[in-house]
Amino acid sequence: MESSELLKKVRKIEIKTRGLSAQVFSGEYHSAFKGRGMAFSEVREYNPGDDIRSIDWNVTARFNHPYVKVFEEERELTVMLLIDVSASGNFGTNVQFKRDLITELSAVLAFSAIENNDKAGVILFSDKIELFIPPKKERRIS
Numbered sequence: 773m774e775s776s777e778l779l780k781k782v783r784k785i786e787i788k789t790r791g792l793s794a795q796v797f798s799g800e801y802h803s804a805f806k807g808r809g810m811a812f813s814e815v816r817e818y819n820p821g822d823d824i825r826s827i828d829w830n831v832t833a834r835f836n837h838p839y840v841k842v843f844e845e846e847r848e849l850t851v852m853l854l855i856d857v858s859a860s861g862n863f864g865t866n867v868q869f870k871r872d873l874i875t876e877l878s879a880v881l882a883f884s885a886i887e888n889n890d891k892a893g894v895i896l897f898s899d900k901i902e903l904f905i906p907p908k909k910e911r912r913i914s
Contacts, residue, residue: 858898
């Protein structure tokens with residue numbers, strides 16, 4: 773496959789998946805883990821039942837009335853795609869191979885994660901153990 777054909781195919785997948793990715797996570801989603809977030813939101817008056825560890829002692833001393841710090845719930849997902857790149861991906865119909873369908877599905881999920889400011893990663897695996905040796909950095913003399 774020539775590089776121009778490959779670029780056309782990548783562009784087609786990108787155009788197709790951008791529209792689909794807006795629909796996958798169309799609503800807000802919340803973290804499954806509850807607790808104190810790290811982003812400070814506001815200070816409000818203490819209500820019975822509030823955690824006493826969240827009392828803001830500086831504001832409480834200033835107004836002679838207990839106030840608590842309120843933190844925003846942080847929601848951040850890390851989407852890891854594990855993709856089988858073995859020869860079984862060459863199976864399919866005349867319309868589409870499994871490998872092409874996996875590529876489109878992975879692109880939709882990755883674009884959806886990126887649009888929601890989440891992290892996306894990929895791990896490619898096959899039936900063989902492959903070794904990746906990073907290229908050596910070139911030394912430039914200035």
